[in-house]
Amino acid sequence: MSVPGKINLLGLDREGLEAFFTARGDKSFRASQVMKWIYGQGVADFRAMTNLGKALRTDLDECAEVRLPDIAEDQCSDDGSRKWLLRLEDGNCIETVFIPEADRGTLCVSSQVGCMLNCSFCSTAQQGFNRNLTAAEIIAQLWIASRALDNPPDGSRRISNVVMMGMGEPLLNYDNVVRAMRLMLDDFGYGLSKRRITLSTAGIVPAIKKLREDCDVSLAVSLHAPDDLLRDELVPLNRKYPIRELLDTCHEYVGDSRRRVTFEYVLLSGVNDTDGHARQLARRLEGIPAKINLIPFNPFPQTRYRRSPPARIQRFFEILNQAGIVTITRKTRGDDIDAACGQLAGRFSDRTSRRARRTAAAQETRL
Ligand code: SAH
Numbered sequence: 001m002s003v004p005g006k007i008n009l010l011g012l013d014r015e016g017l018e019a020f021f022t023a024r025g026d027k028s029f030r031a032s033q034v035m036k037w038i039y040g041q042g043v044a045d046f047r048a049m050t051n052l053g054k055a056l057r058t059d060l061d062e063c064a065e066v067r068l069p070d071i072a073e074d075q076c077s078d079d080g081s082r083k084w085l086l087r088l089e090d091g092n093c094i095e096t097v098f099i100p101e102a103d104r105g106t107l108c109v110s111s112q113v114g115c116m117l118n119c120s121f122c123s124t125a126q127q128g129f130n131r132n133l134t135a136a137e138i139i140a141q142l143w144i145a146s147r148a149l150d151n152p153p154d155g156s157r158r159i160s161n162v163v164m165m166g167m168g169e170p171l172l173n174y175d176n177v178v179r180a181m182r183l184m185l186d187d188f189g190y191g192l193s194k195r196r197i198t199l200s201t202a203g204i205v206p207a208i209k210k211l212r213e214d215c216d217v218s219l220a221v222s223l224h225a226p227d228d229l230l231r232d233e234l235v236p237l238n239r240k241y242p243i244r245e246l247l248d249t250c251h252e253y254v255g256d257s258r259r260r261v262t263f264e265y266v267l268l269s270g271v272n273d274t275d276g277h278a279r280q281l282a283r284r285l286e287g288i289p290a291k292i293n294l295i296p297f298n299p300f301p302q303t304r305y306r307r308s309p310p311a312r313i314q315r316f317f318e319i320l321n322q323a324g325i326v327t328i329t330r331k332t333r334g335d336d337i338d339a340a341c342g343q344l345a346g347r348f349s350d351r352t353s354r355r356a357r358r359t360a361a362a363q364e365t366r367l
Contacts, residue, residue: 011176026056031188109165195259201221203246
């Protein structure tokens with residue numbers, strides 16, 4: 001709970017923290033010292049920051065705090081992924097998911113409570129939009145997960161990658177997301193490289209252009225359809241920023257660098273998964289430095305969509321591959337704890353709805 005009058009130092013980027021210290025008449029290097037404690041060591045108590053001097057520690061304790069959401073639930077999947085349900089000060093809940101792989105550990109971070117984009121195949125859309133997360137609430141997801149995961153003694157980090165792919169549209173919470181990503185990049189923060197942070201967007205064109213100037217992390221774009229008619233239906237935002245404009249902006253984003261934009265494509269049986277769709281998709285991406293991430297649809301109650309059968313997914317993959325596009329099929333992870341793409345709901349889900357969701361999932365795999 002927040003203490004009235006205390007300033008939360010979590011979520012202030014280096015500049016913000018330096019301004020905090022200089023305004024108090026302290027040296028600006030205190031900012032990097034405190035950041036090392038908060039983010040490097042996972043320490044939230046100023047009294048434990050032993051290189052600060054007793055007077056400063058006591059002072060900070062009186063006027064400031066490192067305020068974090070509560071952990072409402074902490075679940076582990078059979079496949080090793082782990083999901084935290086975090087309760088924010090206003091009672092809203094958000095979810096964060098850790099996905100371990102052989103060569104990396106990825107944290108999937110939320111940017112909003114709910115979402116306003118209304119993509120027809122996404123369960124977050126069903127709960128509507130509540131509010132933007134603050135920069136503190138975004139970076140707190142890394143803080144809590146890093147602490148819970150206990151970094152190994154060899155100095156390596158369990159969280160090597162971050163994807164802004166949880167609940168919400170990160171580019172509609174631009175300032176807070178950029179501030180939080182700067183903390184992820186900062187050497188005194190989490191020290192991640194730009195290549196290891198991926199922001200996923202449904203395609204807010206002006207914000208992609210701005211991001212290129214402000215914080216050009218890796219870009220992923222939720223495409224899901226090769227033509228505007230179908231994309232209008234799946235991602236209503238397309239009516240505002242149609243495919244041509246979006247693809248041109250993506251191309252500009254990577255420019256002449258050797259980087260590629262990842263295009264996410266959820267495969268919905270009989271909707272966007274035919275050979276024709278695959279060929280059309282390959283044609284549309286011609287000349288664009290692209291990678292495609294095919295995502296088997298993850299069902300949720302009351303959805304009208306079904307996951308494409310494995311043979312269909314394979315065929316779709318092969319067509320893109322033969323067209324020379326680097327394509328991967330995303331493995332479904334954490335679906336036993338409702339942690340898979342598009343399943344993050346955030347609020348307390350009661351047991352009945354969880355069971356209903358499982359039944360829907362079981363039916364899908366039988367198809
Ligand atoms: N708003 C952002 C980030 C959140 S969604 C965006 O649109 O990119 C993260 C990814 O999960 C997106 O690619 C989204 O299309 C995908 N997704 C949403 N619902 C899904 C579902 N039911 N099954 C599989 N993937 C889904």
